[in-house]
Amino acid sequence: MGRKLDPTKKEKRGPGRKTRKQKGAETELAKFLPSAGDENGKRLSSRARKRAAKRRSDSVGAPEKKKLSPSPKPLTKGAIQSSQKKGPQAPGLKIGNEALFGPARGKKRPAPPHSSDEEEDSEGNDARSEGDDWASMESEDDMVDDYGVASEEETDEDDEVWHPWGLKGGCLVPFFTVPKDIFCMFHPSFFVFSFCPQLLPIEKAAQKQRAQEAETLDQWSSEDTDEEEEELSSQPTSKNDEANGDLQINVEKDEKFVLPTGKEIEQENILLGQILEGGAPDLQSVHQRIQDIVGVLRDFGSQREEGRSRTEYLSRLRKDLATYYSYGDFLIGKIMDIFPLSELVEFLEANEVPRPITLRTNTLKTRRRDLAQALINRGVNLDPLGKWSKTGLVVYDSSVPIGATPEYLAGHYILQGASSMLPVIALAPQEHERILDMCCAPGGKTSYIAQLMKNTGVILANDANAERLKSVVGNLHRLGVTNTIISHDDGRHFPKVVGGFDRVLLDAPCSGTGVISKDPSVKTNKDDKDIKRCAHIQKELLLSAIDSVNAASKTGGYIVYCTCSITVEENEWVVEYALKKRNVRLVPTGLDFGQEGFTHFRERRFHPTLRSTRRFYPHTHNMDGFFIAKFKKFSNAIPQSKKSDAAANPEDSMDSRLGDGPSVANVQVVPRPKVSPKSAKKPKQAGKAKFAKLDTGKAKFVRLGTGKTKAKLGAAGKEKARQQQQRPPPKKAGFQNGKPVHKGPRSPTARTSSSSQPPPRKKQKSRS
Amino acid sequence: MRPLTEEETRTLFQKLSKYIGENIQLLVDRPDGTYCFRLHKDRVYYVSEKILKLAVNISRENLVSLGTCFGKFTKTQKFRLHITALDYLAPYAKHKVWVKPGAEQSFLYGNHVLKSGLGRITENTNQYQGLVVYSMADVPLGFGVAAKSTQDCRKVDPMSIVVFHQADIGEYVRHEDTLI
Numbered sequence: 004m005g006r007k008l009d010p011t012k013k014e015k016r017g018p019g020r021k022t023r024k025q026k027g028a029e030t031e032l033a034k035f036l037p038s039a040g041d042e043n044g045k046r047l048s049s050r051a052r053k054r055a056a057k058r059r060s061d062s063v064g065a066p067e068k069k070k071l072s073p074s075p076k077p078l079t080k081g082a083i084q085s086s087q088k089k090g091p092q093a094p095g096l097k098i099g100n101e102a103l104f105g106p107a108r109g110k111k112r113p114a115p116p117h118s119s120d121e122e123e124d125s126e127g128n129d130a131r132s133e134g135d136d137w138a139s140m141e142s143e144d145d146m147v148d149d150y151g152v153a154s155e156e157e158t159d160e161d162d163e164v165w166h167p168w169g170l171k172g173g174c175l176v177p178f179f180t181v182p183k184d185i186f187c188m189f190h191p192s193f194f195v196f197s198f199c200p201q202l203l204p205i206e207k208a209a210q211k212q213r214a215q216e217a218e219t220l221d222q223w224s225s226e227d228t229d230e231e232e233e234e235l236s237s238q239p240t241s242k243n244d245e246a247n248g249d250l251q252i253n254v255e256k257d258e259k260f261v262l263p264t265g266k267e268i269e270q271e272n273i274l275l276g277q278i279l280e281g282g283a284p285d286l287q288s289v290h291q292r293i294q295d296i297v298g299v300l301r302d303f304g305s306q307r308e309e310g311r312s313r314t315e316y317l318s319r320l321r322k323d324l325a326t327y328y329s330y331g332d333f334l335i336g337k338i339m340d341i342f343p344l345s346e347l348v349e350f351l352e353a354n355e356v357p358r359p360i361t362l363r364t365n366t367l368k369t370r371r372r373d374l375a376q377a378l379i380n381r382g383v384n385l386d387p388l389g390k391w392s393k394t395g396l397v398v399y400d401s402s403v404p405i406g407a408t409p410e411y412l413a414g415h416y417i418l419q420g421a422s423s424m425l426p427v428i429a430l431a432p433q434e435h436e437r438i439l440d441m442c443c444a445p446g447g448k449t450s451y452i453a454q455l456m457k458n459t460g461v462i463l464a465n466d467a468n469a470e471r472l473k474s475v476v477g478n479l480h481r482l483g484v485t486n487t488i489i490s491h492d493d494g495r496h497f498p499k500v501v502g503g504f505d506r507v508l509l510d511a512p513c514s515g516t517g518v519i520s521k522d523p524s525v526k527t528n529k530d531d532k533d534i535k536r537c538a539h540i541q542k543e544l545l546l547s548a549i550d551s552v553n554a555a556s557k558t559g560g561y562i563v564y565c566t567c568s569i570t571v572e573e574n575e576w577v578v579e580y581a582l583k584k585r586n587v588r589l590v591p592t593g594l595d596f597g598q599e600g601f602t603h604f605r606e607r608r609f610h611p612t613l614r615s616t617r618r619f620y621p622h623t624h625n626m627d628g629f630f631i632a633k634f635k636k637f638s639n640a641i642p643q644s645k646k647s648d649a650a651a652n653p654e655d656s657m658d659s660r661l662g663d664g665p666s667v668a669n670v671q672v673v674p675r676p677k678v679s680p681k682s683a684k685k686p687k688q689a690g691k692a693k694f695a696k697l698d699t700g701k702a703k704f705v706r707l708g709t710g711k712t713k714a715k716l717g718a719a720g721k722e723k724a725r726q727q728q729q730r731p732p733p734k735k736a737g738f739q740n741g742k743p744v745h746k747g748p749r750s751p752t753a754r755t756s757s758s759s760q761p762p763p764r765k766k767q768k769s770r771s
Numbered sequence: 772m773r774p775l776t777e778e779e780t781r782t783l784f785q786k787l788s789k790y791i792g793e794n795i796q797l798l799v800d801r802p803d804g805t806y807c808f809r810l811h812k813d814r815v816y817y818v819s820e821k822i823l824k825l826a827v828n829i830s831r832e833n834l835v836s837l838g839t840c841f842g843k844f845t846k847t848q849k850f851r852l853h854i855t856a857l858d859y860l861a862p863y864a865k866h867k868v869w870v871k872p873g874a875e876q877s878f879l880y881g882n883h884v885l886k887s888g889l890g891r892i893t894e895n896t897n898q899y900q901g902l903v904v905y906s907m908a909d910v911p912l913g914f915g916v917a918a919k920s921t922q923d924c925r926k927v928d929p930m931s932i933v934v935f936h937q938a939d940i941g942e943y944v945r946h947e948d949t950l951i
Contacts, residue, residue, distance in 0.1 A: 412940040
């Protein structure tokens with residue numbers, strides 16, 4: 004629909020009416036695209052030609068006068084100019100550019116005037132360009148021209164001064180940024196060749212410039228390491244002198260990363276000190292260094308720098324990670340212990356980003372399909388959570404507040420993290436069971452248990468924090484859970500208050516190192532004391548939880564222990580402790596994804612069944628860091644510690660305390676430890692009555708018999724486990740076989756030897 | 772925790788019958804077991820007997836809640852019904868009100884229902900009758916009291932109140948602290 008371009012049409016000129024009409028497309032275009040009409044050169048009027056000529060002569064004359072002055076002439080490019088495409092140019096532009104270029108080119112020497120004169124003469128008539136093209140090409144050539152000529156003298160000086168357009172020295176082109184490919188197209192060599200067969204100085208300069216550009220590109224990419232490079236100049240091996248050394252090392256740079264020396268670290272420390280005054284460390288360089296060190300460590304044999312050990316690299320990495328991700332030193336160390344190098348940075352990155360919002364359908368009131376439909380109608384963008392969950396939904400974005408929709412208020416769903424749904428799936432509560440949830444706030448897991456049980460049975464939901472219990476009450480009522488009792492008590496009181504549960508869920512309070520994305524303050528405020536304190540409480544809670552379960556339950560006898568932490572002290576260690584202290588064993592959680600728990604970690608070795616526990620990480624599973632372990636209790640008896648030598652209590656453990664045996668056992672214990680060979684008879688007498696029942700059972704067992712052994716054992720009463728362990732193994736084996744009456748079925752996995760030790764002593768005394 | 776006295780039981784049932792009439796019997800004798808009311812810290816809880824057996828083991832200061840809380844007795848022994856009772860009352864409600872989608876949000880914020888927001892109302896509703904408020908999708912939203920009888924509702928102008936707000940499910944979010 005536009006006007007057609009008709010090159011044969013003549014443009015009207017002059018004061019007449021026709022000139023004022025809108026001109027054809029070709030003329031209009033010509034105004035906007037200076038290059039469009041320039042191929043053939045514009046047909047200039049006589050006066051225009053004169054003006055152009057005058058301009059050209061000026062440009063030639065100026066460099067002649069100022070040949071020896073330090074300021075170079077932009078118009079030496081007159082030589083090259085004419086060969087280039089030119090466009091219309093406002094007369095003022097040249098002057099402006101001159102002003103710009105003049106002082107900037109302080110360093111450059113002017114191009115040899117005679118060569119430029121020659122070229123100009125030969126080309127001047129052909130081009131007949133009106134003005135100089137101050138567009139990109141020419142200025143580039145200008146640059147090139149100067150650059151080429153002056154570069155010989157200025158190579159050494161200009162190494163440090165680096166300009167983003169690949170030009171050295173003080174030659175600035177603030178106006179024009181040239182894409183590299185256009186530049187190449189209009190490289191002087193293109194045109195110069197056609198005119199002069201021999202290599203002009205400009206061509207030599209061009210080739211040199213090309214070579215240098217290639218180098219400086221490399222230099223640009225490894226600029227950071229450059230700085231460190233110079234710091235290490237003291238090292239004789241790295242480089243000899245600055246001038247040559249830089250180039251060489253640039254080449255090496257691509258292959259090897261060099262650790263900063265003490266000087267560099269001091270600098271950084273100064274910078275870090277400046278943070279207090281408002282300065283900041285250079286995060287870019289820190290990030291770059293992290294990536295470099297990870298790259299080196301991955302291929303340490305070949306990439307390492309001579310004389311630097313692995314620990315130096317690792318400690319450097321540790322500090323850098325702590326700086327870049329704002330971690331305290333303790334926690335970053337813990338994380339580096341747990342994760343291999345390949346996952347380390349991923350984990351830290353994942354902690355910076357929040358996990359997606361997920362919710363769980365309340366099947367007591369609605370179905371997932373219906374809920375999804377209703378929410379989509381409200382404008383929520385969601386998807387089912389995954390194959391492993393039948394009730395979970397993940398929310399991508401929402402136009403309404405997801406925590407205040409009428410469906411939420413009606414109790415059709417609850418916002419819950421994906422990893423929080425897993426322990427309940429592992430627990431697998433059945434209908435009409437009695438469940439204890441020891442640390443229930445804010446009630447997400449409790450309500451999930453209730454929904455799986457379909458509001459049958461009884462749930463006792465307990466929490467030690469009264470404030471957070473309010474949200475439990477609110478959530479459970481909102482979701483229509485009716486089979487729950489909510490109590491406010493310390494979890495460690497538990498079997499004493501009420502016990503005999505079928506299943507127990509313990510979501511223990513932890514250091515929160517798996518949910519750093521929710522609470523970034525964990526990065527800095529956790530240290531060794533916190534972790535140890537958490538671990539201590541967790542151990543106590545877990546033992547109480549185990550004691551609250553009735554092992555003889557028809558459908559149950561399971562305990563699920565979970566934390567939202569990734570440290571080994573709070574997870575595997577606590578589980579290992581429970582395995583040693585109680586008659587439980589680990590069973591598979593029923594979750595088919597997730598990483599297995601550690602069976603060994605640094606210098607510690609854990610029980611092999613720890614492989615059935617599961618760990619989840621934010622960077623691999625896109626859910627909060629979590630640890631889940633499922634125990635099965637096979638006996639209600641509590642194994643005694645090695646100090647006491649009473650038999651395990653055959654009755655239910657209703658009055659268990661941490662580390663103490665049931666009260667019955669205590670009575671048995673008392674006389675024993677004080678036994679000496681002389682007074683052996685008295686306690687024996689006392690003990691005999693008590694053990695009358697047991698003795699008859701044990702009389703047929705292994706003989707021990709001599710006074711020697713008795714004396715040994717008598718003395719052993721005072722000492723601790725050591726002596727007991729020195730007893731010959733066959734005795735223990737005998738007892739194991741002979742004691743099914745008093746203990747539940749023993750698991751083949753390791754039980755402490757202490758449980759088998761008391762009997763021999765008792766028998767001995769009874770016989771003698 | 773103790774069972775309700777006669778007085779308290781009478782007050783409670785009087786209140787409940789305003790909303791569900793004689794269906795109270797259905798609340799007590801349910802097919803899946805016997806349920807009863809218990810008083811704990813001035814609040815009335817509705818629990819099944821199985822749960823009650825376990826709950827008696829917990830001491831008074833540690834017990835926070837059991838089963839479902841229906842409401843509480845004020846200092847002057849009047850009974851105030853809480854929104855937490857909605858799940859039990861809604862299926863047995865005698866008189867219901869349906870609210871239009873536009874007015875739904877307003878009701879959830881605690882405002883009364885105006886004539887303009889009224890969708891449907893059961894016939895023969897007397898004035899000051901206890902009502903259960905539903906949304907058009909049959910989702911129970913809360914309790915109310917009729918400000919006008921059904922006949923009057925037809926005549927009155929659109930800006931007048933037809934249902935006084937008493938409790939709504941928005942309180943789960945607005946008044947979380949007072950639920951306990």
